[in-house]
Amino acid sequence: MSPASAAALFETTFGCAPEGVWSAPGRVNIVGEHTDYNAGLCLPIALPHRTYAAVSPRHDRLLRIVSAQSEGVVELSLDDVRPGHPGGWAAYVAGVVWALEQAGYAVGGLDVAVDGSVPLGAGLSSSAALECAVGAAISDLFGLGLLQSPTSRRDLVTACVAAENTIAQAPTGGMDQSAALLATVGHALLLDCRDHHTEQIPMTLDKQGLALLVIDTRAEHALVDGQYAERRASCEQAARELGVATLREVATSGLEERLAVLSSDLLRRRARHVVTEIARVQGVVGALRSGDFARLGEVLLDSHASMRDDFEISVPELDTAVDASVDAGALGARMTGGGFGGSAIALVPAARADEVRGRVAQAFHDKGFGAPHSFLVSPSGAARRET
Ligand code: GLA
Numbered sequence: 576m577s578p579a580s581a582a583a584l585f586e587t588t589f590g591c592a593p594e595g596v597w598s599a600p601g602r603v604n605i606v607g608e609h610t611d612y613n614a615g616l617c618l619p620i621a622l623p624h625r626t627y628a629a630v631s632p633r634h635d636r637l638l639r640i641v642s643a644q645s646e647g648v649v650e651l652s653l654d655d656v657r658p659g660h661p662g663g664w665a666a667y668v669a670g671v672v673w674a675l676e677q678a679g680y681a682v683g684g685l686d687v688a689v690d691g692s693v694p695l696g697a698g699l700s701s702s703a704a705l706e707c708a709v710g711a712a713i714s715d716l717f718g719l720g721l722l723q724s725p726t727s728r729r730d731l732v733t734a735c736v737a738a739e740n741t742i743a744q745a746p747t748g749g750m751d752q753s754a755a756l757l758a759t760v761g762h763a764l765l766l767d768c769r770d771h772h773t774e775q776i777p778m779t780l781d782k783q784g785l786a787l788l789v790i791d792t793r794a795e796h797a798l799v800d801g802q803y804a805e806r807r808a809s810c811e812q813a814a815r816e817l818g819v820a821t822l823r824e825v826a827t828s829g830l831e832e833r834l835a836v837l838s839s840d841l842l843r844r845r846a847r848h849v850v851t852e853i854a855r856v857q858g859v860v861g862a863l864r865s866g867d868f869a870r871l872g873e874v875l876l877d878s879h880a881s882m883r884d885d886f887e888i889s890v891p892e893l894d895t896a897v898d899a900s901v902d903a904g905a906l907g908a909r910m911t912g913g914g915f916g917g918s919a920i921a922l923v924p925a926a927r928a929d930e931v932r933g934r935v936a937q938a939f940h941d942k943g944f945g946a947p948h949s950f951l952v953s954p955s956g957a958a959r960r961e962t
Contacts, residue, residue, distance in 0.1 A: 576692040578961035580643065581627035585688035588641045588648060593629035593688065594716060599707035599958035600625050601693035602700045602754035603789055603920055604911045605763050605778075606878050607856040609886060611748030613810050613849045614769040614821035616856035619750055620778065620954035621758035622789075626691030626704035627961065628668075630712035633684035640668045643690040653684060658741055667705045670738025675713055678734055682717050685709075694948070697791040698917020702743070703751035706735040710756075711958040722958070728756045729771060746804050747913075760956045765860055769823050776863055778954050783868060786925040788900070790935055791948040792892035794916035802915050806845065806886065813837055813846040822849040848886035852878060872907025872922050879909035879919075888914025892944050897921070899938035903931040 578596040585593040600621035607617030633639075636653040642664060649665040656673040660666075668687055675682050687709060693701040710731045714721035721731040735752040739745050750766060753773070758764045762775035780786055814822050816837050825833060830850055834843045855874050862871035879897050883889040893910040900908040900921035908921035923931045932949045939947050 576627070576643075576690050578627050578629075581629040581688050581690040582962070584641060584643050584690055585629035585631075585686070588688055589631070589639065589686050591631075593686070594631040595712065596627055596629045596961040597708050597712040597715070597958065598625040598627045598961050599704045599711060599755040600758070600955050601704045602751055602758070603787075603918065603952065604750065605920070606852070606859045606875065606909070607750075608852060608878065608882055608911070608914070609806055609810070609888070610849060610853050610856070611750040611766070611768045612746075612807050613814075613853075614823040615849060615853040617750045617766050617768065618763045618776070618856050618859060619754035619758065619766070620763045620952070621754055621957055622693065622699060622952050623955045624691075624693040624699070626689060626693050626701065626708045628705070628708040628712050629688040630709070630716060631686045632716045633686060635684050637684040638669050638672060638687070639685075640665050640687045641689070644695060656742060659744055660742075664702070664705065666743040667702045667738065668709050670742030671706050671710045671735055672713060673742055674734040674737040675710070675719070677737065678730075680717065680719050682713055685713070687712075694791050696795065697793075698912030698914075699789070699791070700751035700755065700912070702739065702745075703735065703755050706738055707731070707752055707755035707958045710735050711960065715960055725757060725773065728957070732756050746807055756958050758954065758957050761954055763863070763954060765856070769821070776860055778863055780922070781925065781953070783866065784925050785868060785906070786923050786928050786951050787953065788905070788921040788923050788928060788931060788949055789952050790896040790900070790919045790921065792890075792896055792916065792918060793945050793947060794890050794892040802888070803913050806888065809842055809845040810849055813842045816842065817846070822846055823853065825850045827851060827854045844885040844887075848881045851881055868906055868922065872905070875907030875909045875920070875922060876901070882910055882914060886914075890916055891942070892916070892939070892947070893919050895938050895942055895944065896935055896947065899935045900931050903927065903934035905931055
């Protein structure tokens, strides 16, 4: 799982060396969940885990795609890419070529070999990493110049989101692609999804003797099933009933009186999560800026409770990961990503990281869950050319 292994896969599959290798990272979100499609705030970091795409352009409109994480070669014409086709992981490759062409860029066929270290199905955005690695390759190979500046990278984010929404048919909000294309080493990315303003927030936990633990619960997670879409639809309905364009426009002060007009308790709880979660992003940014890590930990816990009780996207494995982390000395913890499985994060004293990992594994064992996979991460860099 390196630029060299992607290049080697390319060579054994297609019989020649690739033109180059590009990569993009997975992400974990520190706070701000299900806020992106509500024009809210979120705060992801790029993971050290990356997806590598070895790519050559073709002179026809054929796409040939192979992955070390899957069997066989997917082959189709760019003219046959459409909603739902190709299915599965190849949609994240073919969809990006399609979306860039739709946006008016002159692109063509590709040979692509993928190898990656972003855990699959763990809620760590392996699909966005794949889209953005391929998008970076297309930009360089067809001279689109989209990696040049944060502004042009934003255009590539838009294309990758279109690929995911339209071809892969996952109605996601754009946080993952923004992290994969805009995050920088040592920083969390404060993303304002209303005006697309971004700010790099320094996050050097090691200097404070702290570490960020990611706990992949291995509980199944998928964004293309109905639950994510249902949450998004509820938020849009709540906004309509409140007479606002998006839930971003609802203030936290006087929130309960405002939400009282909603037609159901379910919509009240969904909207309450989004509005309070946006405020928690500001709380975490403030805590990072002032170095108040105890406060940061509390906000993470509040966020988890809101996702568990109001937004109802947690599962017992995620709750166990959070509770066991805190029992073992974490300052705070929360589930991260879309939910219904996937991963949690825990802010831990570095010296206690192994203890926390062990206690989480023990708690999973005691409850009869499969073994979790946990690892320490620090904020890494965005999509780039490797070779
Ligand atoms: C998934 C989606 C994102 C975002 C998160 C929840 O990761 O891809 O757009 O909505 O869920 O915060």
